[in-house]
Amino acid sequence: MSRRRMLWQLYPSYLLITLVALMAITWYASRSLRRFYLEQVTSDLKARAQLIEKRITILLASGNTAQVDLLCKELGHKTATRITVIRPEGGVVGDSEEDPTQMENHGHRPEIAEALLGVPGVSTRYSNTLQKSMMYVAIPLTFDNEIVGVVRTSLPITSVDDAMRGVSVRIALGGLVIAVLAALVSLWVSRRISRPLEEMRIGAERFAGGALDYRLAVPNSEEMGRLAEAMNQMAARLDDRIRTVVCQRNEQEAILVSMVEGVLAVDANERVISLNAAAARLLDLSLDDAKGRSIQEAVRNTELQALITQTLSKQRSIEEAIVLTGAEELYLQVRGTILKDAQGASIGALVVLNDVTRIRKLESLRRDFVANVSHELKTPITSIKGFVETLLDGALKNPENAERFLTKVARQTDRLNQIVEDLMDLSRIEKDTEQAEIQLEESHLKEALEAAVQACEVQASAKAIRIDLNCNDALRAKINPPMLEQAVINLIDNAINYSEAGQSIEVAAAEQESEIRVSVRDHGCGISQEHLPRLFERFYRVDKGRSRELGGTGLGLAIVKHIALAHGGRVSVESVPGKGSVFTIHLPLRSPKGVV
Structure with missing residues (x-):
């Protein structure tokens, strides 16, 4: 109405x-x-x-x-x-x-x-x-x-x-004049009554809009005057209270925003009340969209949901380590505690999320490095120990046997030294990639790709695998041809090792979205998603037994990654178990800063 x-x-x-x-x-x-x-x-x-x-x-x-x-x-x-x-x-x-x-x-x-x-x-x-x-x-x-x-x-x-007609005309004219005057007087009286109310309405709208410092004019009439004064007092008190609340909220938000840890608050019905930017980033949520939704809708992680449920049901603090899977695997140390109001009544749960992914990754890298280096060093050390024990058991008295065993000890020592030197070289390559200027030249990509394909033809032919090359003859880029060739050889070699006999491998290069993409696609067994984030780490193997059987050292993809970084680019992988994988080297169209 x-x-x-x-x-x-x-x-x-x-x-x-x-x-x-x-x-x-x-x-x-x-x-x-x-x-x-x-x-x-x-x-x-x-x-x-x-x-x-x-x-x-x-x-x-x-x-x-x-x-x-x-x-x-x-x-x-x-x-x-x-x-x-x-x-x-x-x-x-x-x-x-x-x-x-x-x-x-x-x-x-x-x-x-x-x-x-x-x-x-x-x-x-x-x-x-x-x-x-x-x-x-x-x-x-x-x-x-x-x-x-x-x-x-x-x-x-x-x-x-x-x-009577004349009198009626005069009466009508007089009545018309009186009606006009009465209309004007009525309009004046009506406006005099309604104007203060209209001003109060405008003032109330300004109050509702947040202009609590605005003050209403106080009319002369007793009733209107008291109403205006009451509204002005209400606005002043609201302004004071809102300023206090806003100040407190800003302090709380500043604290929450500056926190590295994620903070998530839910009510007794497990609906999100509040969360800070760190929690939104860790849980991949929108600050505005997540509020008001249930934790089951907002966060698709059963471990976190269970922790919140237990915290609310047991009414005590609970601490657990959980893993969030997604584009990147995150390790979180989560602590849930009871959220209480000013009167001490329980109104929900407060969850603090501490990202320990980097620590876990460093620990994992350390363990893998130690395990891989130990494995690589174990064979020569075992051989040396065996030969030395043989010499101590009496073979040293026989000059002919002593010389033969000492020769083997020297050979294993050289192998051990070569492993140490390779590890040092790998470290040096990483350092040079970050600091040294890499010599790049404008070259045709197809030449480097053809050289890589030819280098792998013999190995591919042994398994009846066809290698298809798709690259425009005119496609040029700033590259270091030997380094790029080595990277593509490593990718093709990896694709051959994990492809069944009679399958095909596609090598392609094209300009897409302001970059040049060099990709190697196979139709092999594929890689599970949990392995993809660590696939380019040193000594990391998806299937350690099969990798050793194929003679892999776990350094091939790490070399590809560092070659891509040396060109100012990056490397990525897409894989579906049972359907194959696509490894892509992303090269910038322009020479990266620090590269000649």
Whole structure:
């Protein structure tokens, strides 16, 4: 239902009351004036009839009817009044306007009938003879206490109507002026009443919009003044309280935002109340979208959901380590505790998320490095130990055996030294990649790719694997051809090792999305998603047994990664278990900073 302003509720009411009152006064005044005018005409006609009453009575009593008619015409002409004399039986004796002999019997006229009863008769009606509305006044003529006739005087009431019309026009004009003045006064009064309310409405809207420093003008009226003062006091108190709350909230938000740990608060129904930016980043949530949603909807991790449920049900602190899987695997140390209000009542749970992924990865890298280095060093060390024990057991006394064993010890020592040197070289390559300027030249990519394919043809032919190359002859890039060739060889070699006999491998290079992508696709066994984030780490093997069987050292993909970094690019992998993998080297179109 539409709402109207108070001004348009008050003003029409005042205006309607004024117009109705004016109409009633006008109607009553018009009726009263008309009645007054008619009474005046009646009195005038009665007086005129009484002036000629005696003369007409004498003439009638003497039987001189002709003289009566002449007198009626003479006096009627002089007084502009119609005068008619009627006998008791209704016959007309004289008339100032018509021939009496031609006039009908007037005994049935109402004023005549009343006069014949001995009282003056008055009647207003339309005259068929004169074709106009007339007022008739008849008085009885008595001679010797006997009614010998009736004298009737009459005037057209059109003069009354004309007079009333003029008066009505003046009344109407006066009423119109009064109505206009009343309308203006009503509008002024209505606005005077509604303006303070309108100002308060505007002020209330400003308060609702946050402008609590705005103050309403205090009207003169007692009621409006008190209301305005109360609203101003309310705004001042709200402003103070909101400032306090905002200050506290800003302090809390500053603390939460600056925290490295993620903070997540849920209510008793496990709906998210609040979370900081760190928690949103760790849980891959939107700050706004997550609020109000259940933890089961917001976070698809059963371990975190279970921890929150246990914290709420057991009403105590719980600490656990959980793993979040996604584009990147995250290790979190999670502590859940009871969230309480100011009165100490439990209202939910507070969860603190500490990201220990980097620590876990460093620990894992350390363990893998130690395990891999230990494995690589174990074989030569075992051999050396065995030969030394043989020499100590007596072989040293036999010069021929001693020389043979010492030669083997020297060979294993050289192998051990080579492993140490390889590890140092790998470390040096990483350092040079980060700090040294790599010599790049504008070259055709297809030449480097063809060289890599040719280098792997023999190994591929042994398993009847076809290598397809798709690269535009005109595609050029800033590269170090030997390094890029080595990277592609490593990827093709890896694809051959993990492809079944008779399958195919596609090597492709193309410019896409402001970069050049060199990809190697196989249709082998594929790689599970949990292995992808660590696939390019040193010594990392998805299937350690199969990798050793194939002669892999776990350094091939790490070399590919560092070659891509040396070109200012990166490396990525997409894989679906059972369908194969795609390894891609992303090269920038422009030479990266620090590369010549």
